[in-house]
Amino acid sequence: MKLSNKITTALFLIFIFGGFVLNAISPSKGFSEEENRYLEQKPKFSFADLKSGEYTSKFEKYVTDQIVFRNFWVGFKSDMESLRGMKENNSVFAGKDGHLLGKFVKPNGELLNTNINSVNSFKDNNKDIPVSLMVVPTATEILQEKLPYGAPTFDQKAIIDYIKDNISSEVNFVDAYNELLVHNKEDIYYKTDHHWTSLGAYYGYVAASKALGFKALDIDDFNREVLSESFYGTTYSKFNNKRIEPDKVEAFYPKQDVEHRLHYVDEQEDHEGLYRKEFLAKKDKYSVFLGGNHSEVEIKNKISQGEKKDKKLLVIKDSYAHSMMPFLANHYKEIDMLDLRYYKKNINEYIKENHIDEVLVLYNADNFTTDTSIKRLSK
Known part of the structure; x- marks a missing residue:
């Protein structure tokens, strides 16, 4: 493997595992001022919820809401979609004259x-x-x-x-x-x-x-x-x-x-x-x-x-x-x-x-x- 590929792989692993560690040790946030809403909290485990799929659904929302540097990633996603010419993000349209219009x-x-x-x-x-x-x-x-x-x-x-x-x-x-x-x-x-x-x-x-x-x-x-x-x-x-x-x-x-x-x-x-x-x-x-x-x-x-x-x-x-x-x-x-x-x-x-x-x-x-x-x- 070339040295450049090894460096790229190492940086990728550091990024993935570093993010995992930061997510694990960071306390959950209750409210997002940026998004003006309450964030999903860690769901209480039960075998009934696991069997029905409700637990995994809630846990997925919890992980998404509590990911470290969330505001950065949300903004980054929006910027990338704007560069691709997309006019809709999270059910909001980018309209004329700076209007953001809900779908x-x-x-x-x-x-x-x-x-x-x-x-x-x-x-x-x-x-x-x-x-x-x-x-x-x-x-x-x-x-x-x-x-x-x-x-x-x-x-x-x-x-x-x-x-x-x-x-x-x-x-x-x-x-x-x-x-x-x-x-x-x-x-x-x-x-x-x-x-x-x-x-x-x-x-x-x-x-x-x-x-x-x-x-x-x-x-x-x-x-x-x-x-x-x-x-x-x-x-x-x-x-x-x-x-x-x-x-x-x-x-x-x-x-x-x-x-x-x-x-x-x-x-x-x-x-x-x-x-x-x-x-x-x-x-x-x-x-x-x-x-x-x-x-x-x-x-x-x-x-x-x-x-x-x-x-x-x-x-x-x-x-x-x-x-x-x-x-x-x-x-x-x-x-x-x-x-x-x-x-x-x-x-x-x-x-x-x-x-x-x-x-x-x-x-x-x-x-x-x-x-x-x-x-x-x-x-």
Whole structure:
């Protein structure tokens, strides 16, 4: 064997076994700031799980998540695929003008119907109060012209129309689609994150006001402040291309006299205002809105005017609702928010015990078609 081949083989073995040793001695990480998600932990062994294949599946995910220098390898993979001309990485498309757009796949029809029927059952159980449903299209649908040519993504509008056609006539359906489409030349979605921007949430609020029955404030009724110009969100974390430009995060403050206070029920914590600016120093800057995900949140507002000033609104939601609250909170004396992924109590009992006047169910289209916790509305 030539000396050069021996050196190459030796370096390869050192790399392989060195990585094995480092993986073995390195402590497991719980959360990835770069990817903004919890990492897989070492699974507990059982012969039953081994036989079923569940143990090996979990162990493979654990090894993948906990490999040393993971952030480097994820970024390296993305760079190599970009050099090869690939426009998709981890179900995220590299679109025009720096937009990273999440792939929307054909929904599971059974789950979709379950979620639609769950909202219908929820309304049947709460006949005396208005219930509205808002299914928000994602950037992949509204900004289709930003997708790379031939990008395989399913028709979101067809799904939203299907939901509208099959939801009970007693449920107020919020038409967020057309309101956002009219403004699709504006910065209504983040380029590096799956959420809508504060501006997009404002237009969503305008659409919701028509179903909820109040007059929305004009955009000029708010003072705007840029909170950050260095936001890298969820789609960036999946795609992991270091050459992508960051987003800015913006706050809207009402010019009218109103005060807001956040109360986290499980944590028994209170905070003044709806923006948690301490999160601007973290990777997940979207958590500046309401402090991120919590099972149960109360927003108490001091307002002196408006059609809903004496009403309590319950919002059953995903995180798209968070950046819309600075707008809705100017109309209701209280807005309660439940995240069904974490809130496990009976929702119908909650409505009675807390004297809720109205309900808004708010999800983005991707989550409404995939979230298995929505079925709890029918219980």
